[in-house]
Amino acid sequence: xxxxxxxxxxxxxxxxxxxxxxxxxxxxxxxxxxxxxxxxxxxxxxxxxxxxxxxxxxxxxxxxxxxxxxxxxxxxxxxxxxxxxxxxxxxxxxxxxxxxxxxxxxxxxxxxxxxxxxxxxxxxxxxxxxxxxxxxxxxxxxxxxxxxxxxxxxxxxxxxxxxxxxxxxxxxxxxxxxxxxxxxxxxxxxxxxxxxxxxxxxxxxxxxxxxxxxxxxxxxxxxxxxxxxxxxxxxxxxxxxxxxxxxxxxxxxxxxxxxxxxxxxxxxxxxxxxxxxxxxxxxxxxxxxxxxxxxxxxxxxxxxxxxxxxxxxxxxxxxxxxxxxxxxxxxxxxxxxxxxxxxxxxxxxxxxxxxxxxxxxxxxxxxxxxxxxxxxxxxxxxxxxxx
Amino acid sequence: xxxxxxxxxxxxxxxxxxxxxxxxxxxxxxxxxxxxxxxxxxxxxxxxxxxxxxxxxxxxxxxxxxxxxxxxxxxxxxxxxxxxxxxxxxxxxxxxxxxxxxxxxxxxxxxxxxxxxxxxxxxxxxxxx
Ligand SMILES: CC(C)(COP(=O)(O)OP(=O)(O)OC[C@H]1O[C@@H](n2cnc3c(N)ncnc32)[C@H](O)[C@@H]1OP(=O)(O)O)[C@@H](O)C(=O)NCCC(=O)NCCS
Ligand SMILES: [Zn+2]
Numbered sequence: 001x002x003x004x005x006x007x008x009x010x011x012x013x014x015x016x017x018x019x020x021x022x023x024x025x026x027x028x029x030x031x032x033x034x035x036x037x038x039x040x041x042x043x044x045x046x047x048x049x050x051x052x053x054x055x056x057x058x059x060x061x062x063x064x065x066x067x068x069x070x071x072x073x074x075x076x077x078x079x080x081x082x083x084x085x086x087x088x089x090x091x092x093x094x095x096x097x098x099x100x101x102x103x104x105x106x107x108x109x110x111x112x113x114x115x116x117x118x119x120x121x122x123x124x125x126x127x128x129x130x131x132x133x134x135x136x137x138x139x140x141x142x143x144x145x146x147x148x149x150x151x152x153x154x155x156x157x158x159x160x161x162x163x164x165x166x167x168x169x170x171x172x173x174x175x176x177x178x179x180x181x182x183x184x185x186x187x188x189x190x191x192x193x194x195x196x197x198x199x200x201x202x203x204x205x206x207x208x209x210x211x212x213x214x215x216x217x218x219x220x221x222x223x224x225x226x227x228x229x230x231x232x233x234x235x236x237x238x239x240x241x242x243x244x245x246x247x248x249x250x251x252x253x254x255x256x257x258x259x260x261x262x263x264x265x266x267x268x269x270x271x272x273x274x275x276x277x278x279x280x281x282x283x284x285x286x287x288x289x290x291x292x293x294x295x296x297x298x299x300x301x302x303x304x305x306x307x308x309x310x311x312x313x314x315x316x317x318x319x320x321x322x323x324x325x326x327x328x329x330x331x332x333x334x335x336x337x338x339x340x341x342x343x344x345x346x347x348x349x350x351x352x353x354x355x356x357x358x359x360x361x362x363x364x365x366x367x368x369x370x371x372x373x374x375x376x377x378x379x380x381x382x383x384x385x386x387x
Numbered sequence: 388x389x390x391x392x393x394x395x396x397x398x399x400x401x402x403x404x405x406x407x408x409x410x411x412x413x414x415x416x417x418x419x420x421x422x423x424x425x426x427x428x429x430x431x432x433x434x435x436x437x438x439x440x441x442x443x444x445x446x447x448x449x450x451x452x453x454x455x456x457x458x459x460x461x462x463x464x465x466x467x468x469x470x471x472x473x474x475x476x477x478x479x480x481x482x483x484x485x486x487x488x489x490x491x492x493x494x495x496x497x498x499x500x501x502x503x504x505x506x507x508x509x510x511x512x513x514x515x516x
Contacts, residue, residue: 127452
């Protein structure tokens, strides 16, 4: 296996991008990544794109070819592959790109993620997202994604005594970070009361416990580490990679409050990177709902089960805390265009490690990403470091 | 969900018929035709569940997709059947009354309606036992 580095990153503004089409979103993200990596399109050998449900959101499939075409790369006939694992599609596209470069199959590879969610109404969106769960045995019972995560929260609060305020603090902290991120969907700080007085979506989760519905795209470019300096003075090395699966349905988990795929993917990422938990400077975790961030911190092994709420309340995970979580604003404030999120996490991590993160800059040598599909049936983790 | 896709598992849904691995003793509802513990050594037979179980966790869904919005707000739960298998179902009860540990039993009810095809899906839901 060759060592691999990220040499260019790009991300669109996240939000309701009414004026911008699906193809314009990824063209923008791709152009930003190429510009950042200081290379032209004909250098690209291969593309992987994460996308959950263009078929239902915009009635378009065959996304790999569409992207190659509109990125101007179809004329060179390069391979372009769509990768799907619900909300983990982006992280998985990155993993595919990483293995393509590491194996020596391709040299300069783009990992992109894109989702255009706002062309359909909220009720349709809710149903499209429900396809990430088990349609035959959860869908037919009337689950929604907020509902599934709410069931984790109910059991978690019952068992560990997590308070409503501790849960709300996750959103407060992430909105605070989002306020420093010019790409974020929400850039306004909020208070605990904003969360606890917002509309109930699925008890105990309220509007401000949920990630929003978002349009957006992100793209990053990978190259063999030995060639990275041809393109950039600040390559960021992929230190470790871990992917894991678990049961599709939440009811089939051994423990409703533990994502065993997060435990496994995290362990694999740490083993391959040969670093310890204490070496990690910050993590972009998959906070699709506030409870998901609490579980992620624990399941990645940064504290014992039941402790993450208290740590969050004490500021341990804030930008100036001991282990900053979601400096980008996370899915909560930055927004969650499902297929793009996993790539955006890499974008943020690279920006942070290069020292390019502006008002939300954290001083760190090593960062980590954690991307979840569904309620934890697919999890992809990566660890990155400066060279 | 399409009518044919629903119909394939209709008897299971109507009568709470799952499966049982006679090699290791595990019960499956929803049914599985392959035991994840025994894999190829597993011998799978049908099993009609007694139906009684306990609420492991729950939520009240207040915002739902098209097929379910006529039911909101509704109680949704993960229920552990006495045989040891877990499933997801609505619980028909006063939404303020549902709690972890509550005992429940099955009833036959309308599950969902598909506005486009006009199909109405029936199956098992739960009520306090
Ligand atoms: C919670 C949810 C149903 C709200 O959608 P909605 O009721 O249609 O909300 P609207 O788009 O009508 O927005 C109403 C207002 O709330 C705001 N808003 C919407 N979602 C928000 C969120 N998650 N957090 C904070 N504010 C939000 C909007 O900006 C809007 O504000 P405005 O009136 O000032 O413009 C929707 O955001 C959702 O489904 N989120 C979960 C997405 C999901 O499951 N993702 C996959 C996870 S695995
Ligand atoms: Zn068995």
